[in-house]
Amino acid sequence: MGVSVPFVDLSVQHAPIEDEIERAIASVVERGDFVLGRALGEFEAAFARACGVEYGVGVACGTDAIALGLQACGIKAGDEVILPANTFIATLIGVLRSGATPVLVDCELDTAEIDLDAAERAIGPQTRGILPVHLYGQMVSPERLQQLAIAHNLVIFEDAAQAHLAEREGKKAGSVGLAGAFSFYPSKNLGGIGDGGMLVTGDREVAQKMRTLRNYGAPQKYRHVEIGTNSRLDTLQAAVLNVKLPHLPAWNRSRNAAASHYDRLLAPLRDLGIVPILNQSGTGHVYHLYVIRIDDRCPLDRQTLQDKLEAQGIQTGIHYPIPCHLQPGYRHLGYHPGQFPHAEQLCEQILSLPMYPGLDLPQIETVVEAIALAIS
Structure with missing residues (x-):
C-alpha cells in the first residue's frame, strides 16, 4: 500500500x-x-x-x-x-x-x-x-x-x-x-x-x-x-x-506542537511499554526526532511493531541501532559489550516516529492508533 x-x-x-x-x-x-x-x-x-x-x-x-x-x-x-x-x-x-x-x-x-x-x-x-x-x-x-x-x-x-x-x-x-x-x-x-x-x-x-x-x-x-x-x-x-x-522558529514550534500531540495520545500506552523519551526542556525542545522506547512490558518486539506500522503505510526509523563503542570499524578503541548498558539497551528499544513541520493531528492520530492496534 x-x-x-x-x-x-x-x-x-x-x-x-x-x-x-x-x-x-x-x-x-x-x-x-x-x-x-x-x-x-x-x-x-x-x-x-x-x-x-x-x-x-x-x-x-x-x-x-x-x-x-x-x-x-x-x-x-x-x-x-x-x-x-x-x-x-x-x-x-x-x-x-x-x-x-x-x-x-x-x-x-x-x-x-x-x-x-x-x-x-x-x-x-x-x-x-x-x-x-x-x-x-x-x-x-x-x-x-x-x-x-x-x-x-x-x-x-x-x-x-x-x-x-x-x-x-x-x-x-x-x-x-x-x-x-x-x-x-x-x-x-x-x-x-x-x-x-x-x-x-x-x-x-x-x-x-x-x-x-x-x-x-x-x-x-x-x-x-x-x-x-x-x-x-x-x-x-x-x-x-x-x-x-x-x-525556522515557526517550523520548530510546529515540531514541538506535534510532539505534544504524540505525548498526549501515547500516554495511555505507557503501561503497555510505549515510553516516549523524556522532554526536560518544554518548548525549548525542537524535536528533530520524536523517539519512543519499546520496553519489556510491550507484547511486541520492536521489529514486529515496526513491520506492522510499515504495513499500514507508516514509516519509522531507528536512531541509532548500534552504539558507537560496538561499531565494527572502531573495535581498536578497546570497548566491549556491556560496558555502557543504557546505550546498549536504548539501541534495542528505541523507535523514531514520523516528525516534520506540518505533520498534522490526523496523521499523528493515525500513527498512534496503529501502534495501539498492533500491541492490543
Missing part, C-alpha cells in the same frame, strides 16, 4: 518558499561567487545571531564542523575528549579526526543524552574537553555542563547537529561552551539541498582559526599557516539556508 504517513516530508516546508529559493540560487549563479561568496557571509552572520553568539564559520558538513572545530578550540593529539556512546558516528569521527583521544561514557535511559555523572567519573589527567550531544533536538543541561567544565577546567564543545535553535535554562544550543557544531543535512530542522555544516562561537580567535583551517590552512591566499583542508560551505547552500532561516 502507499505511504500514508511518511517519516519526513520536506515538500511541506519547501512548497511555500520554492520561488524564493529559486531566486536565491539564480542570484548566486548570476554573481558567480560560488565559493566563499556573499550569501555565505550573510548566512554565517545571521545563523550566529540566531544562536546567540557572534561568529559563524560555514564548512562542508557537520562532521568537519566537529573535527576542525575541536582543533580551532585548541584540542590536539594527546588530549582526551569525553562524549556519549549513544550518538551518531559522526561525533566520534570528529573527535578522532581532530587528533584527540575519545573517551566514551554511557547515557541516561530516560533522556538518551550523555550521563554527566558518568562523564565526571571518566575525567582523567589528560581530559581536555567534553562534547555533549544535544540529541533528538533537546539540549543537555547548560547549568550542569558549565558547572562540570568549571570544576575540571574543561572545554565544552557542543554537538548541536540536531538542535537548531533549541533552548534550555535560558541558553541556546551552540552558546553554552566555547563553540558548537551544526549540520545542515537536508532532513535537519534547518537543512540545505545537500551537505553542509557550521561552527558557531563567541570567541573571535576560535572563529579566525576555523576560517583558516577550512581554507587550506590559509588566512590569506597562498599563505598557509596551519595544516588545513578544503571544507567550505557552498555559497549556493548558504543562499538556500538564508531563505529558510527566518522560517
